[in-house]
């Protein structure tokens with residue numbers, strides 16, 4: 038980990054209106070969640086890791102696991118970025134970000150940071166510039182009893198044609214819809230989704246803008262049709278009193294968590310002390 042000083046990160050508070058929008062729709066856009074100068078510094082650091090064009094040291098997708106191969110086509114990732122770079126660690130573990138997460142979960146609980154990524158969706162002429170298949174965040178969630186939330190922060194401008202995120206607004210109310218990465222399953226849900234949800238247009242973001250979605254929100258993107266990489270930070274947060282379910286998962290395997298015990302582990306640090 039680098040020990041360079043990081044100056045000037047500011048995370049604003051979510052408004053009550055944004056909290057209500059989130060409950061109604063399952064996602065919310067948070068313009069200017071972090072200050073532009075911090076976003077610019079994070080982007081500089083991201084480029085140090087992945088190169089100016091995002092392609093430095095890029096390795097071909099080789100994993101045999103079907104799900105992994107699929108998700109690896111969505112973007113390039115450095116995880117956990119909080120252990121690779123001090124500025125990303127400050128962002129990932131920001132108390133203000135944690136307080137926002139608690140308000141969006143609907144309860145002033147303590148909050149833990151879990152998975153945290155630097156991601157870069159490359160132009161679509163590469164292996165990691167494809168569209169993100171529409172999905173719920175089921176695999177990230179099944180090991181945890183409580184809901185999880187992803188905070189997705191743009192480090193650079195994201196235009197609609199860059200593989201900007203789209204949401205099926207309201208889909209969080211439909212519960213767990215199964216393996217949506219299986220095209221037949223997603224297709225079979227289409228009539229219900231058309232009836233109950235509104236699919237958003239791709240959400241444009243300025244550097245420092247964010248979207249937040251719950252694990253049950255169906256989300257995905259088109260391919261990155263531009264020649265610019267799409268840079269973002271994605272952090273996954275959950276209430277600190279969440280228990281481990283015992284499910285086999287990439288997020289928890291090897292940590293020796295006990296099923297139905299609180300996920301109290303250095304890999305899941307508490308970043309915000311709530312009041313309940």
Ligand SMILES: O=C(O)CCC(=O)C(=O)O
Pocket residue numbers: 111112156158169174187189256257258271
């Ligand atoms: O960045 C993307 O294209 C998808 C991100 C995603 O699936 C998530 O944050 O849960």
Ligand SMILES: [Fe+2]
Pocket residue numbers: 172173174256
């Ligand atoms: Fe996702």
